[in-house]
Amino acid sequence: MADRYLNFTGTAPGRFLTRRLGLPQPSALRRWTPEKPSLEGELLHLTAGDSLHGSSSVRQLLTRTNLTLATDASTSRPVAVVLDATGISDTPGLAQVHAALHPVVRSVAENGRVVVLGAPVSPSDHHQAAAQQALEGFVRSLGKELGRGRTATLVRVRSAGAAESTLRFLLSPRSAYVSGQVIEVGEASEPEQPPVDWDRPLAGRTALVTGAARGIGEAVASVLARDGARVVVLDVPSAQGDLVRVADRIGGTALPLDITADDAGERIASALAPGGLDILVHNAGITRDRKLANMAADRWDPVLDVNLTSVLRTTDALLKSGTLNRGGRVVATASIAGIAGNVGQTNYAASKAGIIGLVRSLAPGALAEYGVTVNAVAPGFIETKMTAAVPLFIREAGRRMNSLAQGGLPVDVAETTAWLAAGASGGVNGQVIRVCGQSLLGS
Numbered sequence: 001m002a003d004r005y006l007n008f009t010g011t012a013p014g015r016f017l018t019r020r021l022g023l024p025q026p027s028a029l030r031r032w033t034p035e036k037p038s039l040e041g042e043l044l045h046l047t048a049g050d051s052l053h054g055s056s057s058v059r060q061l062l063t064r065t066n067l068t069l070a071t072d073a074s075t076s077r078p079v080a081v082v083l084d085a086t087g088i089s090d091t092p093g094l095a096q097v098h099a100a101l102h103p104v105v106r107s108v109a110e111n112g113r114v115v116v117l118g119a120p121v122s123p124s125d126h127h128q129a130a131a132q133q134a135l136e137g138f139v140r141s142l143g144k145e146l147g148r149g150r151t152a153t154l155v156r157v158r159s160a161g162a163a164e165s166t167l168r169f170l171l172s173p174r175s176a177y178v179s180g181q182v183i184e185v186g187e188a189s190e191p192e193q194p195p196v197d198w199d200r201p202l203a204g205r206t207a208l209v210t211g212a213a214r215g216i217g218e219a220v221a222s223v224l225a226r227d228g229a230r231v232v233v234l235d236v237p238s239a240q241g242d243l244v245r246v247a248d249r250i251g252g253t254a255l256p257l258d259i260t261a262d263d264a265g266e267r268i269a270s271a272l273a274p275g276g277l278d279i280l281v282h283n284a285g286i287t288r289d290r291k292l293a294n295m296a297a298d299r300w301d302p303v304l305d306v307n308l309t310s311v312l313r314t315t316d317a318l319l320k321s322g323t324l325n326r327g328g329r330v331v332a333t334a335s336i337a338g339i340a341g342n343v344g345q346t347n348y349a350a351s352k353a354g355i356i357g358l359v360r361s362l363a364p365g366a367l368a369e370y371g372v373t374v375n376a377v378a379p380g381f382i383e384t385k386m387t388a389a390v391p392l393f394i395r396e397a398g399r400r401m402n403s404l405a406q407g408g409l410p411v412d413v414a415e416t417t418a419w420l421a422a423g424a425s426g427g428v429n430g431q432v433i434r435v436c437g438q439s440l441l442g443s
């Protein structure tokens with residue numbers, strides 16, 4: 001369903017009226033298109049203190065993001081600003097963060113990006129920990145101030161060499177609905193191998209997407225195929241018609257299967273072509289909403305079974321059987337509901353919070369034993385057929401209650417999933433990335 005308020009605020013009368021009334025003024029977000037795959041403008045590279053990775057090394061990394069580095073901060077109107085604050089180790093050093101960004105933040109172009117590079121928080125130096133943790137509050141607040149489709153993100157970098165995929169994502173239109181996030185980039189389990197073609201970073205990789213017959217799952221399958229992956233789309237047999245349509249459109253393979261079956265993992269493994277699986281995307285999910293006092297077991301059990309138990313069971317089976325190759329990626333779908341809770345969704349919120357627990361617990365061991373990363377995306381208000389059926393006033397509240405003052409699109413979740421699925425994203429592990437426009441709930 002079209003966002004009529006967003007369209008109205010894009011007109012001259014709409015801008016005048018919403019400004020006079022103090023109403024939200026969302027900007028139409030600039031997303032990836034084949035015609036305009038990159039942000040257009042200059043990138044301003046700033047440093048607060050001494051970079052832990054060397055300013056020249058970071059600068060060299062930024063030159064590979066398809067943006068031109070600005071040469072004069074005083075005259076530039078950058079489309080992106082990257083502030084290297086990795087060397088900030090005490091609270092007086094935070095003044096340098098203010099001094100660097102204060103003069104330029106107003107000049108960032110509409111739909112621009114502000115990325116702050118931080119260091120991992122030290123468990124043994126409480127002064128460094130305080131200063132680096134302060135950057136999180138700083139960036140989350142900045143994301144709520146920027147407006148006009150601009151976003152802010154903190155990237156804690158342990159290895160600059162492993163950060164290229166993440167910076168390419170954040171400094172591109174693909175990250176349009178990701179803001180106010182804190183992303184940890186550690187050492188990859190194996191040396192990073194950049195793709196031959198950054199426009200098709202998944203070439204040669206095989207992906208499986210569950211719940212792919214429609215909605216977010218269909219969008220994920222489409223973006224993975226666009227990026228070069230061979231995609232197997234899975235959904236329940238009753239959705240076979242839609243599933244085959246999706247598979248035919250993206251040049252993939254349809255696999256009608258109930259993901260809650262005890263032997264789903266084994267059946268997936270046997271259905272794959274030789275070579276196994278490189279990307280496993282757990283997207284299948286259902287809702288059966290009722291307040292807990294009115295929720296019978298027949299509304300609780302299916303939600304936990306589809307949304308959580310099947311994810312645990314199939315992931316375990318595919319890891320232990322060796323079906324998931326070394327260098328593989330598991331991306332599960334959590335939700336803002338699992339972070340902030342939601343009235344009438346104790347079952348759904350429990351299942352999605354469970355996904356977060358799965359990711360945090362499994363990620364270190366899966367990387368060490370199998371060479372596989374495990375991450376999650378947590379969508380906020382995403383414009384789908386399900387949200388189109390929500391009553392008008394609740395729908396409008398869902399759309400406006402984030403820093404970008406609008407709902408996201410399924411492609412926003414898909415773009416984030418594709419970044420996490422990339423072979424060059426091996427330094428990103430155990431992360432839960434909220435694709436919510438920096439929702440004001442749970443953020």
